[in-house]
Every structure is written in C-alpha cells, then in structure tokens.
Amino acid sequence: MSGDGSPTRQPVILAADDDEDILEMVAFRLERSGYTVVRAHDGAQALQAARETLPDLIVLDVMMPKLDGYEVTRALRADEATSRIPVILLTARVQDADVQKGFDAGADDYVRKPFSPQELRSRVQAILGRR
Amino acid sequence: MTLFVVIAVLAVLGAVAVLAALEHRTWLTRREARRRETANRLRPSALALIDGEDPQVPTLSGPDTLVFADLLVHYSRGLRGEADDRISGYFESTGAVDRELRHLHGVRERSRVEAAFGLGDLGSSRAVPELVRALDDRSADVRAAATRSLGRLGATTAVQQVIAASVALRVPRAVAGAALLEIGPQAVPSLLELLGHEDPHFRADAAELIGLLGAANDADALPSRLRDGSPEVRAATAAALGRLGSGTARDELVATLQDRVPYVRASAARALGQIGGRTATAALLEVARHDEFDPASEAARALARIDPALVLRAAEEPDSGPHLLEAADRLRL
Numbered sequence: 001m002s003g004d005g006s007p008t009r010q011p012v013i014l015a016a017d018d019d020e021d022i023l024e025m026v027a028f029r030l031e032r033s034g035y036t037v038v039r040a041h042d043g044a045q046a047l048q049a050a051r052e053t054l055p056d057l058i059v060l061d062v063m064m065p066k067l068d069g070y071e072v073t074r075a076l077r078a079d080e081a082t083s084r085i086p087v088i089l090l091t092a093r094v095q096d097a098d099v100q101k102g103f104d105a106g107a108d109d110y111v112r113k114p115f116s117p118q119e120l121r122s123r124v125q126a127i128l129g130r131r
Numbered sequence: 132m133t134l135f136v137v138i139a140v141l142a143v144l145g146a147v148a149v150l151a152a153l154e155h156r157t158w159l160t161r162r163e164a165r166r167r168e169t170a171n172r173l174r175p176s177a178l179a180l181i182d183g184e185d186p187q188v189p190t191l192s193g194p195d196t197l198v199f200a201d202l203l204v205h206y207s208r209g210l211r212g213e214a215d216d217r218i219s220g221y222f223e224s225t226g227a228v229d230r231e232l233r234h235l236h237g238v239r240e241r242s243r244v245e246a247a248f249g250l251g252d253l254g255s256s257r258a259v260p261e262l263v264r265a266l267d268d269r270s271a272d273v274r275a276a277a278t279r280s281l282g283r284l285g286a287t288t289a290v291q292q293v294i295a296a297s298v299a300l301r302v303p304r305a306v307a308g309a310a311l312l313e314i315g316p317q318a319v320p321s322l323l324e325l326l327g328h329e330d331p332h333f334r335a336d337a338a339e340l341i342g343l344l345g346a347a348n349d350a351d352a353l354p355s356r357l358r359d360g361s362p363e364v365r366a367a368t369a370a371a372l373g374r375l376g377s378g379t380a381r382d383e384l385v386a387t388l389q390d391r392v393p394y395v396r397a398s399a400a401r402a403l404g405q406i407g408g409r410t411a412t413a414a415l416l417e418v419a420r421h422d423e424f425d426p427a428s429e430a431a432r433a434l435a436r437i438d439p440a441l442v443l444r445a446a447e448e449p450d451s452g453p454h455l456l457e458a459a460d461r462l463r464l
Contacts, residue, residue, distance in 0.1 A: 022209045028178040116212030117182060 010036045011128055012053060016046035016072070017061035017090065022113070026059055026090070029117035030124065043067025047075055050082050057128060059111075059120070062091040062102070070105040077106035086127045090115060169198045177202040180221060181214045188221070200227065204252040208283075219254030228255040235261055243273045251280025259286045266296045278302045282310025290314065290321035291333075298332040311340055319345050323352050331361035338364060342371025350377035357383050357399075362392040369395065373402025381406055385414045388426070396426035404433025412438055416445060420452045431458035 013035045017023040020041075027037040038053050040046035044066040050058060058076070062069035069089050076082040089102045092113040102110050108127055111120050173189070177199060180188050191199050200222070207218045222228050231253065234246035247265050250258040258280070265277035278296060281289045290311065297307035311318055318340070325337035338356055341349055356368040357380075369387055372380045384406070387399035400418055403411045415437070418430035431454035435442045439462050445451050446459035 019209065021205050024174070025178065025181065025206060025209060025214075029182060032182060112211075114209050114211040114215070116210070117214050119212065 010034060011056040012036045012038060013124065014038045014040060014046065014049050014053065014055040014058045016040035016043070016049075016059070016064065016069075018042055018064045019061070022061070022090070022115075025117060026120065029121055030059075033121050033124070035124070043069070043072045047072050050076055050085065051079070054081065055085060057086045057088065057124060059088045059090055059124070060107075062089055062098075069107075070101060073102070073105040073107050088120075088123055088127070090120075166194075166198060169195060170202055173199050173202060177206060181206055181210065181217060183213060183217050196225075200225075204249075207252060207254050215254055219256075222253040223255055223257070228253050228257060232258060232261055235265060240270045240273065243268065243270065244276050247273050247276035247280055249280075251276075251283030254284065256284060256286075259284055259289060262286070263289050263292050266292055266301065271302075274302050275306050278306050278310045282313035285314050285317060287314060287317045287321060290318045291325060294325065294333055294336050297336065298330065308340070312343060316344050316346070319349055323349065326352060326356060331359070331364050334359065335361065335363040335367040338367040338371045342367075342374040345371070345375055347375055347377060350375040350380060353377070354380045354383040357387050362390070362395050365390060365392070365395045366398040369398040369402045373398075373405035376406055378406055378408060381408055381411055385411050388414050388418050388430075393423045393426055396422060397429040400426055400429035400433050404429070404436040407437055409438060412441060416441070416455075419445075419454050419458075420450060424454075427452065427454045428457075431455050434458065435462055 011034075013030050015023060015026045015030065015037055016039075017026065018041055023039055023041070027039060030037050038049055038055060040049045043064040046058070046060060046064070047067060049055075050072075060069040060072055064072075067075070069091070073087050073089070076085060076087065086108040087106065089107045089110040090113055091098065091102065091110055099110060109123050111123055173191075173195065176189050180203070189195075203218045203221065207215055210218070219228075228250070231246040231250050234242045235250065237243055237246070243265070247262065247268075250262060262277040262281050262284070263286075266274055268274050268277065274296065278293055281293060293302075293307050293310055296302045297304050322337040322341050322344070325333050326341075328334055328337070334356065338353060341353065350372055353368050353372055353375075354377075357365055357372075359365050359368065365387065369384060372384060381403065384399045384403050388396055388403075390396050390399065396418065400415060403415060412434060415430045415434050419427050419434060421427070422430065431442065434445075434455075435458040442455060442458050442462060446455045
C-alpha cells in the first residue's frame with residue numbers, strides 16, 4: 001500500500017530470451033525483487049508483448065529468433081507508444097562495436113552474458129529509480 | 132513342413148522384438164516424464180540456491196541428487212559472478228568435484244572423458260591444474276573434453292597450454308579456439324605475451340585470437356608483428372588489425388602491401404578495407420591493377436568499401452584489370 005492507502009502498483013518488466021534457462025533466472029531474480037515479469041521467447045513475441053502491456057522496462061536478449069534485440073529496440077523506438085520504455089540488452093556480444101550498435105539502436109544499458117543476476121537487478125533498479 | 136516351422140519361429144521372434152522395443156520406448160518415456168516432474172519440483176530450490184538470498188537447499192537422495200545437479204549445470208552456463216560461485220560451492224560441498232577429479236585419473240577412458248567434460252560444468256577452479264594435466268592424456272577425447280572445460284572455467288592461466296596443445300595437434304584447432312574464445316577478453320594479456328613466443332605457430336594463433344577477443348587498445352602491440360619472420364604471423368597480424376579497426380596501423384599495413392608473400396599482401400589489403408580511410412587508396416589501386424590474383428582481388432574489394440566512386444571511375448580506364456571491373460560490377464548490382 002502507498003502512503004495514501006491506495007495499493008502500490010508493482011513495476012512491470014518484460015523479459016525476452018529464447019534460452020528458457022536464462023529467462024527463468026532473469027524472471028526469478030526480478031520477481032524476487034518485487035517486479036511483475038512478463039515473459040517472451042523470441043523477438044516478435046517481445047515486440048507484441050511490449051505493445052500490449054506497455055511495461056516499465058524491457059530486458060532483451062540480443063540473439064533471438066524472428067527479430068533480434070537490436071531490431072526489437074529500433075521498432076520500439078519508432079513507435080510513439082513504446083518509444084520511451086527503457087531497454088536493457090542482455091548480450092553475449094561485448095565487442096565495442098556490438099555495444100555501440102546496441103546504444104545506436106536506442107538501448108539504455110546492456111548486461112553481459114554470462115550474466116550476474118545481482119548486476120541485472122542493480123541495473124534495473126538504477127534505470128527505474130531515475131524515472 | 133520345415134520351412135513352415137522356420138517361418139513361424141521367425142514371426143514369433145519378430146513379434147517379440149517389436150514388443151520389446153515398444154516396452155523399452157514406453158520405459159524411456161516414463162523415465163523422462165519422471166525426470167521432468169522431478170526437475171519441475173526442484174527448480175525453485177535450484178533458482179533459490181543460485182540467487183543466494185534465503186536459499187533453502189533440500190536434503191536430496193538418489194535420482195533427485197542427479198536431477199538437481201543437472202539443473203544447476205544448465206543454469207551455470209548462463210551465469211557469472213557470485214551466482215556461478217554459489218553453484219561451484221554447492222558442488223564442492225557435496226563432494227562432486229572431488230569425485231570427478233578421481234574419475235579423471237581412472238583407468239576407463241569413458242570415465243575420464245565424462246569427468247573431464249563434467250568438471251567444466253561444476254565450475255570449480257580447483258579443477259584447472261588437473262584439467263591442464265589432462266591435456267596430455269593418451270585419449271584424444273579426454274584431451275578435447277579437458278580443453279572445452281578449461282574454456283568453460285575461464286581458465287586464463289591455461290591459455291598457453293591450450294594453444295600448445297592445439298599447435299602440437301593434441302587437440303583439434305576448432306576445440307582449442309572455441310575454448311579460448313569462451314575464456315574471452317581475459318585471455319588477451321596472456322595472448323599478448325605469446326606474441327613474443329619462439330614458435331611462429333604460437334605467435335600466429337595469438338595474433339589471430341587478439342583480433343577476435345581484443346579491444347582497440349590491444350592493437351598497439353601488433354604492428355611490429357607485420358615485420359615478423361613468419362608469413363603466417365604477418366598475415367594473422369594484418370587480419371587482427373583489420374578486425375580491431377586500428378587506424379594507427381594504416382601506414383604499416385600499406386607497407387605490408389609490398390610483402391613478398393601474396394597471402395600476406397591479400398590479408399593487408401582486406402584489413403585496409405575494414406579499417407577504411409582514403410590515405411591507402413593509391414597503394415590499393417596499384418595492387419588491384421597489377422598484383423597476383425588474391426591480393427588484387429582483395430585490394431579491389433577493399434577499395435569498393437572505402438571509395439566506391441573511385442572504383443567505378445578506375446574501372447573505366449584501359450589498364451583497370453579484371454578485379455576492378457568485377458568490383459565495379461558488384462557495386463552496380
């Protein structure tokens with residue numbers, strides 16, 4: 001409950017990854033941190049879920065079937081309804097050029113794979129705290 | 132009559148074989164269903180152990196232990212940092228690491244292969260020295276499994292030994308390369324040291340891997356290798372500089388277009404195309420017009436990346452040669 005007695009809305013995070021193990025670990029950590037997690041298993045599903053649920057933040061794997069993380073981010077930025085939703089890319093590609101490509105596409109931050117659940121939580125909290 | 136008996140016996144045997152196969156398949160399906168059910172039951176505990184906050188690891192026995200370990204192994208492949216440490220800590224506390232280390236020294240090849248492979252997934256750095264020793268195992272499969280596990284463990288201390296095993300053909304080059312790539316950018320300091328190794332194969336592999344794993348500032352150590360005595364090293368160095376996009380090495384790469392070995396010149400031309408910048412165009416044009424097939428072809432492609440308009444103009448000239456004509460045709464597509 002918030003201070004005025006109205007129920008506090010849990011922030012909603014869309015997590016998208018085609019690796020079921022990674023998706024479970026991401027969702028588990030974020031749910032334990034008090035977020036509601038919506039799951040997607042490929043890029044097209046992620047884009048659709050983002051448009052339907054308008055989450056507070058999106059955690060996107062880069063290498064996904066149908067649409068990769070860069071393409072999803074660009075599509076989100078091009079749509080007025082989703083253009084301001086923060087995006088964290090979860091990526092095994094950590095060459096400078098790949099990171100730059102993510103930022104050029106419109107991502108707000110990135111987390112390197114293999115990943116640390118605690119680091120992901122900190123990045124999520126930092127971005128949501130700034131809003 | 133005899134023929135009838137034989138046919139009848141064969142028919143009965145066939146029917147028995149089909150029934151046995153069906154029974155076996157049913158048994159496998161049931162076993163997999165039980166394993167999935169157990170995994171679903173234990174998954175929250177595995178995730179809680181990885182997460183580290185309020186972990187409640189159940190007391191396990193029998194098949195549950197194996198399924199729980201299997202879950203942790205799967206999750207560990209996507210994790211690093213404290214979460215990965217917690218998984219290796221769990222396996223150390225249950226004695227699984229010591230057990231696999233004993234199997235690594237076993238008599239049966241199959242046990243040694245499974246141990247060498249499994250130790251990479253258990254995540255314990257205690258296994259690194261033993262896995263390095265396993266690179267000299269008499270079995271090629273054990274050596275390959277140990278190499279893979281050293282990559283999984285991010286064993287930066289084993290970089291030189293993995294390259295040595297690859298150079299000596301004790302492990303397949305692809306397996307060693309994959310392991311070193313998995314170790315990632317942390318392998319670069321060791322690779323930079325190997326640029327000075329006495330064996331040119333080490334130097335060439337090191338240069339190639341620096342190109343794949345390094346960052347722009349790692350390129351500073353490479354240009355001197357463009358004057359290495361081994362053409363393999365010179366070609367690998369040029370390729371690495373191209374991948375790293377090192378503009379400061381452009382002049383050295385232009386000089387390498389005069390190398391006496393054609394595949395080194397080709398590698399330098401390709402690198403100049405990747406790096407870009409118009410200061411190299413005159414030298415590339417010369418190579419594209421007059422050099423042997425491979426360097427000329429690479430130079431024409433590089434020019435097409437750097438300055439397409441120049442290629443289209445050059446292709447109209449009488450001495451353009453086949454490679455500039457081809458590059459121009461590709462640009463017009």
